[in-house]
Amino acid sequence: MRWLAAVLLSVILAGLLAAAWIAPASYSEQFREDPNGRASAAHPLGTDGLGRDRLSRTLYGGRLSIVCAPAAALVAGLLAMGLALMGGLCGARVSRAISGMADLCLSLPWIFALLAARAALPLNASPMFTVGVTFALLGLLGWAGPCRMMLAAVKRHRRSEFVLLAHANGCSRWRIAVAQIAPNLLPLAFAQFLVTVPAFLLAEANLGLLGLGVPEPLPSLGGMLRELENVSAIPSHPLVLAPAALLFVIVSCFHLLVSADEYSV
């Protein structure tokens, strides 16, 4: 199934990156004569409540999410790996301090940090800047879970023979971290990356549902999910499910990729 997920994800990614050529209209143009329009030749997925082309918004919104979520996951992963190496190699006190920070970070209601950061942003910040800050915060706040996993792995590797040999040969602590342990952490880091990407995609969707996601007129999958708030209208306008379906497929692909035996921990 892994290859199928990879192919599907590649096709989706290619489609989203080609949004400028595929999209039938601008994502922000309001066709006010046709709000909540049904599928037509001009609007294959119909229009949203303001008459904006849903296909165009899904493509651009998907592109934004699929670029920003992995970028945030990369930030979280690098931060987690750095802290895990530090914790594993700098002694018990540092290790305990990092574990404690991770526990604290996991227990804190991070949504309030996002709300506060959003409220503190300059009012005339561009939508792209706001998106960047939101995902950067997600990345900075998402290190704790992967870090605990990696810290345990670093501690395990520290007692392994190849590390003892490197130590006996006079390698410095940082050389051991970079040359000996880090390469062995990569499969675990990749698995954590694949788990974190869908988590961030869903986090953005949650923020979108609160109206605090990507600002207008930029579309995002999370923001588009707000159309589903009117549950009873879905049977008459099933195309509002399109962004949710795309999000479901992307998240499922990531989960299929991570479930492969090769990356099991």
Add this chain to the structure above:
Amino acid sequence: MNSRRLLASLLFSVLPLTAQWGGELRFCLHSEPRSLHPALADDDASETVRYLTGGVLLRVNRATQQLEPELAKSWKVTEGGRTIVFELRDGVTFSDGTPFTADDVAHTMQVLMDPALHSATGDSFRSGTGAVKTTVRGKCQVTVTFPEAVAGLARLFDQVAILSKSSPLKERATLGPFRIAEHKPGSYLLLERNPNYWKMEGGRRLPYLDRVRLDILQNRELELLRFKQGQVHFISGIDPELFAQLDGGRARDAGPSLEGEMMWFNMNPGAPIPAPRKAWFASQNFRRAVSHAIRRDDLCRVVYRGHASPGVGPFSAANRVWFAQRLAPHAFDLAEAKRLLALDGFRLDGRTLYDRSRIPVEFSLVTNSGNRARERIAAMLQQDLAALGIKLNVVTLDFPSLIERITKSFQYEACLLGLVNVDLDPNGQMNVWLSSSATHQWNPSQKTPATPWEAEIDRLMRQQASSVDDRKRKAAFDRVQQIAWEQAPFLYLVNKNALAAISPALRNVAPTVLRPQVVWNVERLWIAQ
């Protein structure tokens, strides 16, 4: 067969049916009532409970908007609005059998005006320093004297539920059609008929209904689902999107409500925003140009699915007395908008508008997150203003952050918010219009009026508040509305309609735009079995 059924249903709906006694009316409150004490009601849920249970001396008829006698047979306002004399009905008793007398009215006023109680209803009567005096003459006459004249005095008594002075049940003894039977906080409130209610119909005491069950439910989707399943009899203030899902027989549009949406610019000279923007916002031409660039008809049609009308002023057409009939909404007119901007030295270059210092015109509009209609309006304003070359940045904030910005830090440029008029009288808006007020949104807490037109509004508002001559008051407030229309400190966008979903089983229903929309005549509502 179909035509017979159609004929039968037509006859059923046209022919008057005999009212049926008994039954339970069920509907939802969207929050827990903050207080069940009638003097402390200051939220929608508490006020609904007070309306259903409390007996008042005078009642504003929600359909005609005229003041009518209830527990008072007659009343007279004297001394230029300082004093009101009530002649009370005789033979009325509270729900527990305690007789209703003038002493109860005096007691109610005493409780209401007690500063320790912090009653919002009592605050509306405060006209100056000094005590409120009540003089009781016999069982049925009472005079209430205020330290200074209170404008619209008689109408304020619509909110005053009379409390019993001598009943052991205290505020739970009611004079209204119902009394509280059961309250499960967070879940429901059950009201049962007041066996001693004073209104009669065909020799029997009203109300027709035996009970009213108010389920506390915040989720409007779930409320609609319950309505469709017949678990609740009506929904008032329903969202246009949900309203569109109802069939014609259940959907009721009572016309423009008193609620609307408006935007304003931050004109506070001390606000921490760039100086060029302050200059734009202070310009009448700029504000009017923005207003003329807005397609209000589109807002009504797209956001509210046609169940709204373009906003024109502080009161919508729903307010029959104070609505300014002669004013029309600022029309969509891009040519006029460009002309007004040109007068102030603005120039359109390509797709961007520049001021006379070649600064591109761009500003932010803050609104609260989570309000779908408001977010849509903001997105539409973005496109409308782009046609003028203005870049509008929409910023949605959580409500506390938004309030902090517009009332304390003033770190905002323009704001989009709703307008809820509970009070039909302009005195309810004194705090908005007086330049010295902390809630004079565009430039609050001014030591002296910043502009001649604000000074004129101050003068006119004080003039109408101190007058008891309705014609003079109307003329003064019409002039206030005219100035607001010309100067555009608020850009009134839309007035949404009062929408309701009503079960066909509920009879005698005549939804109004005033709260409580559907149950304003609860004593005469009945359920067809």
